[in-house]
Amino acid sequence: MAQPLHTIYDINNYTFGVKEPKALHYENEEEYCQHLKEKNSAGLRCVVRGLILTHRHGHPYVFFLQNGNRFVLPGGRLRPGEDEVDGLFRKLRNKMKPEDKPIKWDVGDCIGQWWRPHFTESLYPYLPVHITKPVEVQKLFIVSLPESCAFSVPKTWQLVAIPLYDLYTQRDKFGFINSLVPVLLSRFLFASK
Amino acid sequence: MAQPLHTIYDINNYTFGVKEPKALHYENEEEYCQHLKEKNSAGLRCVVRGLILTHRHGHPYVFFLQNGNRFVLPGGRLRPGEDEVDGLFRKLRNKMKPEDKPIKWDVGDCIGQWWRPHFTESLYPYLPVHITKPVEVQKLFIVSLPESCAFSVPKTWQLVAIPLYDLYTQRDKFGFINSLVPVLLSRFLFASK
Ligand SMILES: [Zn+2]
Ligand SMILES: [Zn+2]
Ligand SMILES: [Zn+2]
Ligand SMILES: [Zn+2]
Numbered sequence: 001m002a003q004p005l006h007t008i009y010d011i012n013n014y015t016f017g018v019k020e021p022k023a024l025h026y027e028n029e030e031e032y033c034q035h036l037k038e039k040n041s042a043g044l045r046c047v048v049r050g051l052i053l054t055h056r057h058g059h060p061y062v063f064f065l066q067n068g069n070r071f072v073l074p075g076g077r078l079r080p081g082e083d084e085v086d087g088l089f090r091k092l093r094n095k096m097k098p099e100d101k102p103i104k105w106d107v108g109d110c111i112g113q114w115w116r117p118h119f120t121e122s123l124y125p126y127l128p129v130h131i132t133k134p135v136e137v138q139k140l141f142i143v144s145l146p147e148s149c150a151f152s153v154p155k156t157w158q159l160v161a162i163p164l165y166d167l168y169t170q171r172d173k174f175g176f177i178n179s180l181v182p183v184l185l186s187r188f189l190f191a192s193k
Numbered sequence: 194m195a196q197p198l199h200t201i202y203d204i205n206n207y208t209f210g211v212k213e214p215k216a217l218h219y220e221n222e223e224e225y226c227q228h229l230k231e232k233n234s235a236g237l238r239c240v241v242r243g244l245i246l247t248h249r250h251g252h253p254y255v256f257f258l259q260n261g262n263r264f265v266l267p268g269g270r271l272r273p274g275e276d277e278v279d280g281l282f283r284k285l286r287n288k289m290k291p292e293d294k295p296i297k298w299d300v301g302d303c304i305g306q307w308w309r310p311h312f313t314e315s316l317y318p319y320l321p322v323h324i325t326k327p328v329e330v331q332k333l334f335i336v337s338l339p340e341s342c343a344f345s346v347p348k349t350w351q352l353v354a355i356p357l358y359d360l361y362t363q364r365d366k367f368g369f370i371n372s373l374v375p376v377l378l379s380r381f382l383f384a385s386k
Contacts, residue, residue, distance in 0.1 A: 002303075003303050059322055060319070109380075110195075110196050110380050111380055112376065112379045112380050113379045113380060114379070124358075124361065124375075125357075125361060125375045125376045125378070125379035126253070126357045126358065126361070126375050126378070126379065128358055129252055129356075129358060163322075164318075164319045165317075165319065165321055165322060168317065168318060168319070180373065180376050182317075182318040182319050183305065183318045183373050183376055183377065184376065184377070184379075184380075185318070185319070186305045186306045186307070186318035186319065186377075187302075187303050187304055187305050187306060187377075
């Protein structure tokens with residue numbers, strides 16, 4: 001019945017480095033949909049993403065990977081049959097962990113999901129009526145960070161922390177789906193340390 | 194870690210009646226804000242609302258109370274010091290229960306909340322920065338229904354069940370905040386019976 005408590009730590013506790021770049025398969029959502037269509041894999045594509053939070057004098061911020069004007073929550077596609085949590089840990093390691101140091105993070109509950117019924121940019125928070133073969137599902141999981149750690153991000157991306165009020169109010173900049181992250185987080189109580 | 198399972202029953206299992214009308218204090222959001230300002234009670238106004246679901250051949254629907262073109266989730270204001278769940282039960286009884294029959298419903302988790310920082314219509318899914326005395330908070334709770342029951346609604350209102358896809362896509366009709374109910378529900382797995 002209670003609202004879940006989630007502890008977040010000051011952004012100054014974290015350090016940010018770079019590692020070898022990864023090739024970008026696509027530069028925007030339109031190219032991504034084109035890419036999906038070309039691959040046109042038989043089954044449902046499962047994507048997992050992490051909601052990783054920090055704070056600046058008590059205001060919650062969410063980490064995004066930025067490339068130009070694209071903002072994505074860290075994560076990616078599961079391998080066939082891969083467990084969701086294992087897959088998310090693998091993706092987070094690839095995208096945020098230094099080569100030589102561990103990060104003691106923890107994947108928590110699924111806090112929302114988005115369905116892509118067709119090979120287009122439209123995502124829905126439910127499987128639309130009479131869609132029997134959706135193209136993709138994206139599941140978002142809340143991730144707990146340790147009190148402090150070092151991040152390292154492939155050179156093609158920048159790790160940015162965005163405050164909830166910017167995310168929610170600057171829909172054109174961050175995209176409609178990203179702007180709803182604060183809505184998915186609204187039931188949480190945050191303890192800022 | 195798992196996504197919560199919520200059982201929903203066919204809308205044809207429920208019956209709908211009317212009871213004595215209640216006076217309407219206000220007819221739209223603007224009047225409501227005016228009303229808040231006039232009362233201007235010292236403390237934070239706490240509102241609780243229920244998310245009550247049913248289905249029509251497997252598609253989830255959410256119950257709203259409709260008056261003209263206003264759609265509100267059933268609920269209302271807590272009394273000073275009243276427990277949230279007790280208060281929501283009280284409001285649901287007033288607004289949906291026949292005088293002479295019980296309903297075996299259950300109030301579950303808080304699935305989201307909205308803050309009103311000022312005496313205006315703007316609601317936010319977080320407490321905006323540096324607001325120390327917000328006017329109102331609205332908490333939404335998921336409610337489980339029994340397999341079948343009778344509802345009875347004050348004559349001033351109509352009880353309507355709205356499918357997730359209408360809610361999410363017809364923002365102008367239902368209002369932006371109501372249109373995000375499917376987003377708050379996206380992490381649930383529904384078992385339709
Ligand atoms: Zn590729
Ligand atoms: Zn501040
Ligand atoms: Zn009044
Ligand atoms: Zn159907």
